[in-house]
Amino acid sequence: MLAPQPSISPQERERAARNLLIDAAAATAIGALNSGVVLLALAIHIGATNSEIGLLAAIPLLTQILQAPTVKLVERLRRRRLISVTCVFFARLALPTYAAVPFIPDRDVAAGVLLTAALLHYGLNAVGACSWNSWMRDLLPPERLGQFFARRGVYGTLVSTFATVAAAVALEWTSGSHALGDRIYSSLYLVGFVFGLISTAFLAMVPEPQMPQGGPTASLYKLLLQPLKDRNFRNMLRYLASWQFAVNLATPFFTVYFVRELGFSMSFVLILTVVSQLASVSVVRGWGQLSDRFANKSVLSVATPLFILCIAGMAFTSNIDGMAGRAAYLILLHIVMGAASAGVGLASGNIVMKLSPEGIATSYMAANALISAVAAGSAPIIGGWAADFFAKRQLRLNLEWVSPSGTNALFGLVFTHWEFFFLLSALLGLYTLHRLTIVQEPGAVEGREVVGHVWTSARRTLRNASSVAGLRIGVAFPGGDLIRARQGKRVSIFALLESTKRRLGFGATAMATALDASFREPEPDASFDDLLKQLDKIN
Template structure:
């Protein structure tokens, strides 16, 4: 039978399947770069869609994730995950030729309606296919190779996505100023995406599927989704995540509209901004991971989330800069910061949900989180589309005037209108999300100030090592030299050291404390050297 599961998958078949999964990842990622995200919103702008229609279009990829819940029941009943996945993604990618025809529909409202309908088909079926794909991969991939495989898969995807995005940016930049050329470029991008989809689907169909184990009376989907809502602390997590997703997705889908319609930038430049943000994300995500392990996820969110909100609020002032190059530099800087902050937020939010999900019930907790997040993030762009039109006809002006015998002089004045209203409102809602985060109880979390202090100290340490003079000094200086300069200094260091680490039987931890006390001017020393240092300190004291 076509695409049937197998009772056993041999090692050779598994390895062949892993290679096909990498091919699938490369071409599927190309579809995302060429046909989704910024490019899809750019097509909506190109055909003259309204802000509300753009908001609906931006909401579809998020709202359709709700379909993963009934997809669980579909997978359990059909029990042929490869068939479901391949059929869904192939049918979903039939929407790409429809996208390609949209620029040639003369009626703008009809074109927007067809675009929204195609997006519903595309993202809805992809969500159903993703549910069965996750279960399929759970049984196919060796557990001891999950990290290695997905890191390699992500590497392929990142490389292909960056290259495809740059290519799309170049094509759209060449079409700037000509509506007919733009029609052809968008049609070509979606035609290439459809061809990539055929290759991706063919590769996915060649991946073997292990037969699903016999059902063992699993709890109902309703009970599975309601169980996390009885957990008080997890309710707090859901409130934070829902308010955060709503605030962020209220504004971010309209950055493209703002850059093109308000600031006058080309779509090619907007795509380059997305690449800059992705590169900043990749560059710092490992650092955020180390911070989350050391200070807990809530502490990372307490630093990364305000930075992201600050960038959203700062978008409101991009129009105040004179000159295209100055504005462009300002936006590049904001996207670097946003990409770095998003890496921390994305990593910590996923980790905190996993960490606070009890063993044996993680599936229900993760599913509930996904559904709540989809509802919050999916409704936000629709509300945002309406708000942009609402604020377009309103303005708030604050002024400070001095009135005297000779007349009235304005000392200070500020006006907020349209996009400024919108972005500042989104940032204010994000502050409410931070308030909800404060109520979450995560073991091991510390104040955000401690995380910032650690980041600053680490950056200062790295900069100091970059200096040749400091590097030589660090290589030649024995660490204990700074400790045994005087009896008074020694006693201070000892008191601070034993206050932090009363258990002297942990020399590695105490060694790290010494390094911190000396302002990170040297690496933590080996245990045997540290014990000798303690003896010297004791003698000198």
């Protein structure tokens, strides 16, 4: 059962592609209805503490580390479909467990069950993802990878949009009563479980080609350790690790701040998420053109401080009078954050690939994924503790004029609890700018030149229509490519670009998009510099 096949016909591959599209649509619905903001909303609903919320936000990131040992599991069993289908099936058994959480009367027990279910859900998904990547690499023809994942992304985007709207409407009803909220959260996860069964069933119908027999495999430990001997790449890893830590120290708690402190509904928080995603998608191609023209480091030197300023800007939200004014301010911040995060996600992914030597790039990308996952995953845990620490502390800034006639208050700001915490996160984010200056990338220019070009382009664009520019910082592990690397097989630059595009999201890499259109059958040994020259001609 679920055994690999010695050969797969073209007709079977076509049916497999259709089944994978249905699987993707159902899996995307699970993500929109049951993960991210909705999962944090459930934690808030049952009264979870900040430390518990921080741990819950850390689990999806820390479990990515499980993909490294899964490489050896895949190579030993050599049955990737069995591993993937089994893992996703048992992972989705966590969804009915989530559905039962609102009805557990003891808050501490409910929080413990929620965290255990999340660990099961995300941990098994990470293991399944590693074998899935290797499976898809051998199943789908290289010349059709770009076209297939583009279609898959379109299907996922459409389903995600409808599912997110449905979740927003449902969460709006939870404000009616706590008992009604229990039933609504439970219903969302039961619906997600149904989608999970559909996704698993169609994934199980996708055939798996037999893994090719390879010679002695390289040591996984040595492959992951090799990039750390590269001084410039170590500097890049320090930048990415510090960036992931600073960002994930604060962003997981935005939802808690909006709901508990500012009094906004969960449906409004979902709207903010959609606004940020739309901003990210709309600008990502522009960031790609800037990275081609000015180099990736130059884009990072602009996008990184912009995102950090937005985190600091969160601290001033409570000083705005009126819910309408605060809502408009938060929408503006999320537009800018979405645009900035797209620039960081795109440029950081590109520069990691560019600094990775030809032939051993997979080990460099795997090391980056593991280190980024540790940094990103540890931040919410520390952030949850820090949030409780700052709950009893505040920062006051007062400007007064003292004269013989008395004292007049000219200006005053008070930062308490979350505001203080966000400012601290932004200050830690400034360290990432220091780490970025040490990274060496050929062709990088000053950040002010990039800003000038963006401003000029924006003025031209605004003459015709108002547009907003669009982070998915990936910590996804390149399991499929690493398996090939351990077997001593050369991974082409085309394959790595495609792999990066899938991790960063549909449309997130301008270079890979150009490849889809113009390099259906690229030279397998083409150098990265030659590839960039060809892409310059396209752009």
